[in-house]
Amino acid sequence: MSKIQSTATGPALDAVRLSQEVLRHLPSGLAFFDAAGNIDEANPAAQLALGFSRSHGLNGLSLEDVFQAAELREPDGTVLGPAAAILRTLFTSAHTLQRKLMIYATPDGERRRLGVTAFPVLRGDHPEPVGLICLVTDLTSIHALEEELQRRKNMSALGEMAAGIAHEFKNALATISGYAQMLTAHLEGASRGQAVKIIEQAAMLNNIATEFLTFARPLEVQPERVDLGRLLHYCADAIRVQDFPQVELRIAGEFPAVAGDSVLLTAAITNLLRNACEAIVHSDAQSQHGGHVQVSFAGLERQRARILFTDDGPGVPAELSEKIFIPFFTTKPSGTGLGLAMVHKIITAHQGSILLTDAAPGHTVFTVLLPVVLP
DSSP states (O other): OOOHHHHOOOOHHHHHHHHHHHHHOOOOOOEEEEEEEOOOOOOOOHHHHHTTOOTTTTTBBBHHSSSSOOOEOTTTEEEEEEEEHHHHHHHHHHEEEEEEEEEHHHHOEEEEEEEEEEEEETTTTEEEEEEEEEEEEEEEHHHHHHHHHHHHHHHHHHHHHHHHOOOOOOOOHHHHHHHHHHHHHHOOOHHHHHHHHHHHHHHHHHHHHHHHHHHHSSSOOEEEEEEEEHHHHHHHHHHHHHHHHHHHEESSSSSOOEOOOOOHHHHHHHHHHHHHHHHHHTTTTTTTTTTEEEEEEESSSEEEEEEEEOOOOOOOOOTTTTTSSSTTTTHHHHOOOOHHHHHHHHHHHHOOEEEEEETTTTTEEEEEEBBBOOO
């Protein structure tokens, strides 16, 4: 495109300028790869979708440079393979790649979901493609919204059946525990120890049922002006006095006031911090040398405070990252799987959002958005 501009004159130059102006203002990303597979031109929308700034543009980068760790999938999630290798085949097969999903990581490590269509550029007097046009659209926020809607539907369905099931469950556990306690009064030795274990297990199941009832019950948010910085320090102090001496917990910088329920937000933030500390403590790599958890303010986004919860624990495997907010999903032997689900419920009840934005080994980042108090 830039080569055409350098040789065109008169009406041809006007046409080129018009096409470049249209390209510059297209809402969808468009990148043109030359015959060698290197980017010859990319519009601002493509640079934005792929996470490249204008000062560090895409021009000259190869398919492998841009899509080195990206993966292509069908819209239903079926894995097709490495994106760069598949796109490279279009130069020889002259096929078109239509409406595929790309799991992509920006140069800064941010994971994104991109919609991709790619097709070779053919010229009548040339037997092979002279280039490749790649259209990209950032679907990350749309996917997050779809997941949010699905979670809310799941939460609603769970809430409808939770009360009856949990109450019946707790009643049965009370009966089991009662009989076991009666047995302990008449048994000795190993038999008495076994009855005690029944009581302990019944108590554990009762706690799970209680957590489930709490989770399924509709939240009543009592909004007020909350000093977010003070609340974060309070939660951090509560975590520090628990059994995490090898974890350094830091609240970095200043935070704006947010609109919310201080009791519910305290529960959500404490749970999130405890989850990070437990991940570090249970990590083989960090258990002997400790780790770090940091909470920082990353600016405003549509009148919502962007708060980052970062830890250097083991990260979250890609196959698990989309399940962590699902109720009862847990990787901990003694976990209930309701901790992060409850955090998610509280944050969304505040008209906010929580996303796992980075889960690479040794670097996990949860991003929380909460509405700020307007002046």
